[in-house]
Amino acid sequence: MSLEKFETIYAENNNIPWDDDLPPPELITTASTLDAGRFLDIGCGYGRAAIYLAKRDWKCVGVDFVESAIVEAKRRATAANVTPDFHQGDVTNLDFLQKPFDLILDVGCLHGISAASRAAYAKEITRLAQPNAWYLLFARLWENPHAPPPSGASGISEGVLKGLFEPAFTLAHVEYGETVVSEGDPWQSAWYWWQKVDNN
Numbered sequence: 502m503s504l505e506k507f508e509t510i511y512a513e514n515n516n517i518p519w520d521d522d523l524p525p526p527e528l529i530t531t532a533s534t535l536d537a538g539r540f541l542d543i544g545c546g547y548g549r550a551a552i553y554l555a556k557r558d559w560k561c562v563g564v565d566f567v568e569s570a571i572v573e574a575k576r577r578a579t580a581a582n583v584t585p586d587f588h589q590g591d592v593t594n595l596d597f598l599q600k601p602f603d604l605i606l607d608v609g610c611l612h613g614i615s616a617a618s619r620a621a622y623a624k625e626i627t628r629l630a631q632p633n634a635w636y637l638l639f640a641r642l643w644e645n646p647h648a649p650p651p652s653g654a655s656g657i658s659e660g661v662l663k664g665l666f667e668p669a670f671t672l673a674h675v676e677y678g679e680t681v682v683s684e685g686d687p688w689q690s691a692w693y694w695w696q697k698v699d700n701n
């Protein structure tokens with residue numbers, strides 16, 4: 502989805518579907534098995550994941566292209582007495598970030614990025630993840646190769662995901678499910694646990 506569409510959602514919607522206090526349980530569980538390290542939230546929104554992990558001694562960075570989301574993420578971090586680095590920027594160009602990250606999260610960002618920009622996104626994730634790092638992705642699945650998602654809707658196929666991230670990452674685990682947003686129709690979704698290949 503475009504920057505303008507996300508700006509409209511943040512500007513007009515008092516009930517943003519992903520505006521929870523806690524990050525998704527998949528992130529909480531995964532991080533609990535790891536030593537605190539550097540965490541990157543791709544499309545961080547109001548920063549719930551970075552704030553949660555910053556409270557648990559992770560060094561956290563969040564990037565989102567909507568200015569008002571980043572302003573609110575910083576406000577919430579200050580209120581929580583933690584100091585993640587929140588940046589307004591496009592996740593297809595993260596030149597301003599230095600590797601390595603131990604854990605990277607994307608909740609609903611990649612599946613809305615245009616097909617033309619996905620390779621740039623994957624290049625950045627691959628550059629920033631250190632060997633054995635985890636890249637945890639939640640995406641809407643769209644498996645019809647002959648028809649793109651309806652106008653304005655998000656979706657990506659598993660085949661496209663594998664083309665973007667293999668062989669730099671190994672797909673360690675997938676959990677398929679159905680997601681309902683704001684009482685709309687359910688859609689197919691999945692959580693992906695990718696691990697960066699250790700080249701040593």
Ligand SMILES: C[S@@+](CC[C@H](N)C(=O)[O-])C[C@H]1O[C@@H](n2cnc3c(N)ncnc32)[C@H](O)[C@@H]1O
Nearest residue numbers: 507519544545546565566567591592608609610
């Ligand atoms: C479904 S929301 C999830 C927000 C956050 N990850 C959470 O779970 O609370 C997706 C977020 O990705 C951001 N986003 C989408 N495309 C982006 C891009 N190309 N660059 C930076 N942020 C992007 C949107 O502004 C939005 O905040």
